[in-house]
Amino acid sequence: MVQVALRENRIHTLKQDGYQFKIFFWHNLMIAHLTIEQIDHYAVFKFTIEDLIEILKKAGIVYGIRKEQLEKVINNTILNKSIEVARGTFPERGKDADIEFLFDTTKSKTPVVQNDGYIDYKNLNIIRNAVVGQPLAKKVHAVRGKSGITVTGEKVEGLMGRDRALPKGKNTYISSDNPDLLVSTIDGAITFNDNVVSVERNYKLRSDVDTSTGNIEFVGNLHISGSVRAGFRIKVDGDVEIDKNIEDAEVISGGSVVAKGGFIGSGKGLIKAKNDVFIKYIGNQRIVAGNNVKIIDEAMNAQVEAGNAVYLKGEGSIIVGGQVSACNLVDVNSIGSEMGIRTLVRVGYDKILMEKYTNVKTEVNSLQNDKAKIGKEVKTLLGLKKDDELNEEQRLLLLQLKKKQAEISKKIEEMEGKGNELLTEIQENKIAKIVVRGNIYPGTTIQIGILKKEIPQELKNMTFQIYQGRIISISNT
Numbered sequence: 001m002v003q004v005a006l007r008e009n010r011i012h013t014l015k016q017d018g019y020q021f022k023i024f025f026w027h028n029l030m031i032a033h034l035t036i037e038q039i040d041h042y043a044v045f046k047f048t049i050e051d052l053i054e055i056l057k058k059a060g061i062v063y064g065i066r067k068e069q070l071e072k073v074i075n076n077t078i079l080n081k082s083i084e085v086a087r088g089t090f091p092e093r094g095k096d097a098d099i100e101f102l103f104d105t106t107k108s109k110t111p112v113v114q115n116d117g118y119i120d121y122k123n124l125n126i127i128r129n130a131v132v133g134q135p136l137a138k139k140v141h142a143v144r145g146k147s148g149i150t151v152t153g154e155k156v157e158g159l160m161g162r163d164r165a166l167p168k169g170k171n172t173y174i175s176s177d178n179p180d181l182l183v184s185t186i187d188g189a190i191t192f193n194d195n196v197v198s199v200e201r202n203y204k205l206r207s208d209v210d211t212s213t214g215n216i217e218f219v220g221n222l223h224i225s226g227s228v229r230a231g232f233r234i235k236v237d238g239d240v241e242i243d244k245n246i247e248d249a250e251v252i253s254g255g256s257v258v259a260k261g262g263f264i265g266s267g268k269g270l271i272k273a274k275n276d277v278f279i280k281y282i283g284n285q286r287i288v289a290g291n292n293v294k295i296i297d298e299a300m301n302a303q304v305e306a307g308n309a310v311y312l313k314g315e316g317s318i319i320v321g322g323q324v325s326a327c328n329l330v331d332v333n334s335i336g337s338e339m340g341i342r343t344l345v346r347v348g349y350d351k352i353l354m355e356k357y358t359n360v361k362t363e364v365n366s367l368q369n370d371k372a373k374i375g376k377e378v379k380t381l382l383g384l385k386k387d388d389e390l391n392e393e394q395r396l397l398l399l400q401l402k403k404k405q406a407e408i409s410k411k412i413e414e415m416e417g418k419g420n421e422l423l424t425e426i427q428e429n430k431i432a433k434i435v436v437r438g439n440i441y442p443g444t445t446i447q448i449g450i451l452k453k454e455i456p457q458e459l460k461n462m463t464f465q466i467y468q469g470r471i472i473s474i475s476n477t
Contacts, residue, residue: 012059016051018043023059024082029150032061032086036079045077056085062153064088091148091156097164098140101197103128103190122232124214128190130199131219135175136190137182137197139166169198187219187237201238209234209249221255230265246271248285262297263287284322299324305351313437325349330434336441336455346447348432348466353422357450360419364412371408374401423450433465437476446471 012023018040024033034056038045052070064086073083104125130136142161149155166174166182169191175181182197184190189203201220208226209216216222221238228234230247239255248265251257256275263269264283271277277289281297282304293306296314301321304310309329312319318334323344336343381398384390390398432448436459444455446464453464453471461476 014055014058015039016055017047019045019047021055021059023056023061023085025151027090028156029152029154030088030090030148030156031084032056032059032151033082034073034085035082036073038079045079047074049074052085060152061086062151063149064151086151088150088156089148091158092145093159094143094145094161096161097142099164099167100138100140101192102135102137103130103192105192122211122214125217126205126213127203127216127218128192129188129217129219130184130190131187132184134184135181136172136184136199137166139164139180141180167195167197169196171199171201172197189218189220208244227261230268240273246285293326318438319343319345325351328432332434332436332438334438334440335436336439336444338441340441340443342443342445344445344447345434346445347434348449349447353425354450357419357422360415360422364415364419367408367412367415371405371412374405374408377401378405433463435463435476437461 010025012025014021014023018038020037020039022035022037024035025031026033034052049067049070052073053065053067056065066085066087069083069085072078073085142163144160145158147155147158166180168174168182171184171186171188172182173185175183184199186199186201188199188201191198191200202223203218203220204223204225205213205216206225207213208229209224209232210229213232215233215235217235219237221240222234222236223241223243224234225243227244228242228246228249228251230249233250233252234240235250235252237254239258240251240253241258241260242251243260245261246259246263246269248268250269251259251271253271253273253275255273257271257273257277257279259271259277259279262281262283263271263279263285264281265285267284267286269285270288271279271286272288274290276292276294277287278294279287279296281299282295282302283298283300284302286303286305287293288305290307292309292311293304294311294313295304295317296312297317299312299319299322302319302324303322304324306326308327309331310324310326312332314333317332318337319332320335320337321341321343323346324330324332325346327350328347330345330347332345335345378398378401381390381394381401384394434446434448438460440455440459440462442455442457446453446455448464448466448471451466451469451471459473462473463476464471464473466472
């Protein structure tokens with residue numbers, strides 16, 4: 001195959017039997033035209049198709065000869081006019097380079113209709129997630145087109161398709177291992193605008209979380225300008241900011257949660273954050289935070305757990321009903337109500353340690369019950385032995401029961417030791433305290449570690465902490 005370079009159009013001239021044959025080559029020898037001129041006034045035009053083909057061959061034309069055009073020339077004695085007599089096969093341009101996107105590029109999300117006819121409005125996957133190192137797009141190289149042939153019989157290499165660059169945008173890079181691959185540099189949301197692929201750490205949802213969005217899962221930070229409706233779930237690796245209310249929904253964060261509205265429902269809702277939770281108010285719902293929980297107004301019949309502290313320090317902030325727990329501190333304006341609503345506030349409460357301690361106590365109780373049952377059987381057999389009425393089988397059973405009794409006693413001793421160690425660890429939190437800056441009403445239970453104190457009468461502006469193995473209250477004034 002020969003690569004034909006661009007050349008000037010050329011003319012080949014032949015003379016025969018009183019006629020001059022001018023052969024013009026066009027488009028890099030892809031087209032040939034013939035013009036016949038009479039140069040001898042007495043010459044007679046008696047050429048055949050074969051004669052003209054032979055003349056063309058002498059000019060080097062061996063491919064694409066158009067016999068139908070030669071027939072016209074002969075039949076009509078066409079002189080002094082340029083006629084196309086040969087046409088080669090033009091080389092074709094190959095397929096252009098393309099980009100294969102390795103994520104869903106569609107913008108509109110429609111609910112999935114399942115086999116049973118159920119329409120799933122909750123899993124629309126409106127955010128396209130990417131993680132560090134994730135391939136986003138792949139270049140498919142351009143290919144060369146079909147080769148062509150000139151009228152002189154030379155093969156012409158096909159044309160290469162047009163190249164196309166990878167759509168590199170913010171927080172993406174072209175892989176050093178594979179230069180045809182576009183890769184994400186961060187965890188975030190994939191955006192695809194103006195044929196450019198980017199990844200954004202922060203994503204803003206300018207609506208409620210409802211049937212129009214479905215559940216949300218995102219590897220970055222999420223800002224929701226609306227509310228989170230009942231029955232929906234948000235799971236985010238980073239921080240979550242919600243401008244309006246949260247209903248009976250789940251919000252799970254690998255960072256912190258900031259809710260500028262409230263969190264009220266029928267008790268089916270949950271906010272769970274690895275770090276902090278900041279919220280205006282909560283009613284009949286649950287919050288779990290790895291570090292701090294800060295509530296501006298009130299916690300009504302709520303379940304609140306914090307790995308460090310719970311703060312309700314806004315003017316008029318109050319805990320009424322439910323249960324508020326923190327490892328080190330609860331700092332609140334008021335607790336309970338004049339109606340005596342049962343309210344539990346506790347600190348020095350390490351959930352994992354308490355669960356271990358409770359499990360140990362449960363196991364010890366179970367072992368003691370087993371030991372008591374065996375003791376009764378042993379007592380019965382010893383009575384028979386005393387009366388010399390014990391047969392060989394009963395004698396063996398008595399030995400087995402005594403052995404089992406000793407094993408259980410040893411196990412009880414081990415478990416009680418483990419329980420004491422856990423109890424010591426629980427009680428070692430000497431900084432744990434509950435600070436009440438306003439009123440604390442009857443019906444309130446204060447718990448520090450495993451110690452509890454019922455509030456029998458209204459108190460004001462007090463701090464509760466452990467002193468010499470008991471809960472004491474100290475005036476803040």
